[in-house]
Amino acid sequence: MGLQEFKPLHRDFYDRDPVFVSQQILGKYLIRYINKTPIVSKIVETEAYLSANDPAAHSFIGKTARTEILFGEPGFTYVFSLHRYFCLNIVTEGINKPGCVLIRAIEPIEGLELMKHFRNTKNLYNLTSGPGKLCQALNINKSMNGIDVTSKTSLIQITHCGELISKKDICSTPRIGISKAKNELLRFYIKNNSFVSKIKNYSAAKS
DNA sequence: TGATTGATGAGCT
């Protein structure tokens, strides 16, 4: 696979509403370099966290030392820890509009052995089907906070790929595991993709 | 197989 054909998405891509970016980023490639060796994966599930009126967003209470990166330029990583795990977000919108996109699940493409090593498991589905799991598989921790994913020299990049996901193949549901704003449909995933987390919870239609 | 719970650490008040 010729990696040089994958160009990082431009910063303008992220300089928009997090709901829009959350859907458009589905199917794009997430590349993580470990000592120059790329781990390639496809983004298959995301959640949007809004810049205003979203009590579930970390930025809701205002700017703190932890959330400072959210208030800056779009196209940078926001990594935070939760219990023993980490979650990877991408900052969207402009300065002082602290929206972001949480990467909830990825489909492994290349670098399977490295991911299995970091996760200490052989089960393919269990490798990256959740925000904490994928960070473990990609060896992402707090030191990966504030990385520019639009730069060709970054350790984490998000790039174009051949596959376009059509609107009808994007499903939306409420976000997972939050206690506030439970009814907003801000989780998005690629229909019928087997690496999406918590598939069974939403297999039945809800009226 | 679905629901519940305990491990666990950082950030905020």
Place this chain on the structure above:
DNA sequence: GCTCATCAATCAG
């Protein structure tokens, strides 16, 4: 002290 955008082990049926 309490909260929390998680996960894996455990238990009930």
